[in-house]
Amino acid sequence: MGLSEVNGFAVTILLRARPKMNIPQFRIEGKMTSENPPVIEGRVARRQARNRAALIDAARLIMSQKGIDAATMSEIAELADVGAGTVYNYFKSKDDLAVAVLEHLMFELALKIEKVTNTFTDAGQVYAFGLRTVIDTATGDLRWRQLLNRSEVMANAMFRQMGPFAIRDLENATKAGRFRVTDAPLVWTMATHAIVGVALAVTTDELPQSAIEECVVRLLCMTGIGLDEALDLAHRDRPDLAAQ
């Protein structure tokens, strides 16, 4: 929804990648994970919130189209309808903006998953469902494809935004005797990087589509349940996310 413009690809694409950047400074504080519009004080604050959101949105659009590196700050600024210099009032650097975009994306997905799984009774199944949804999204959603190329950033954003949920689930399932995880953050770190790696390989056709299913199984193996139980867990019914 909302990908209307920029139908094909600008034919004028210059295959650029990885420029150099300087050490930046900036002013405006304030986070805003986009979920929670609990009335913002003051007109300025509101405009800033709007600008920030517009920038993230514009960046998301352009970056997921041409890739993070090929996106230029000026076009992002223009699409967000602010001056080129203004971007730096909101984000320290291009990379910082990219991180914001990715975290935004991840947080949205985390919430979507949370909404479905909070009715589940088996903590293990919650984790399994989360894994599968993330991989499916990463390989299926066009908007993610280009972003996968910066895997550390992607995996990091995934770690931070979905981590609280994932780690909670890993620990719950362990308490319930379902999993055997001693260091949940470690397992989740490994999972995020593996997911991004596999997603990248699948979208590049280095791995077949079918690897996704098996990937979920292997990620479940990492939780210390055996292969058989992992297979069982992975193949259980899974409710559908209300498709994006």
Added chain:
Amino acid sequence: MGLSEVNGFAVTILLRARPKMNIPQFRIEGKMTSENPPVIEGRVARRQARNRAALIDAARLIMSQKGIDAATMSEIAELADVGAGTVYNYFKSKDDLAVAVLEHLMFELALKIEKVTNTFTDAGQVYAFGLRTVIDTATGDLRWRQLLNRSEVMANAMFRQMGPFAIRDLENATKAGRFRVTDAPLVWTMATHAIVGVALAVTTDELPQSAIEECVVRLLCMTGIGLDEALDLAHRDRPDLAAQ
């Protein structure tokens, strides 16, 4: 061996990162994975081999010092003692050069591991030992630290250069009834990305040093042996690699 010069860090470091690059063309063919100096025909060919090696060496030195993005082509060319333009006769682009550097590094390590493990009798143990060695190197060797920031490239190089060995071991161990792996390339893809991710997190102090041990265990879990067997395998005696 041979890291003599550049003792500390140039204090003049400019924190740069990710420039833009164009689509390149180039001429000279020829690989040369550095292992196998089987007499190269002709003076030209020899000079080219020397240049290529010098470039990879220079790039390795500088990139592992300032990071891949912050390294500039000119300084690499200068250190390798060739003209700035010459680099492009050997490598299509900066990224291409970086890939060559990483693959070189990986191949060396793969051979080192191979040399030790080809006396092992248990295929599972070979894989386990390989995993541990890679993680130890990635987190311990200073020269690797900076390179981890481009995780996709790193993981990719690892996949390609060590993959033949790793996949062979996974399959052998499976045939021997030791592991239960149906799709070895997938498992190895997941492993490489997870390894790089964990190494990155450890060198960044986001994960404790102790995570390394547990990481090996969890990677072994992915092979379909249970947690207990994984623990057992991970804790077995491991011969030392003749230290770098």
Added chain:
DNA sequence: AATCAAACTTGACTGACATTCATTTTTGCG
């Protein structure tokens, strides 16, 4: 040894940005 074309080198130059900063505009307030 002299000649020549092909194969290589070279480094000055170009085009592209990311980021900065002097100015201008907007706000909030007395």
Added chain:
DNA sequence: CGCAAAAATGAATGTCAGTCAAGTTTGATT
């Protein structure tokens, strides 16, 4: 309305990655 502080702006700066026209080297041929 008048001001100082906070924000926005876009022209200007600095830094490369990658190109290319001109200069060298090579080895084959005479």
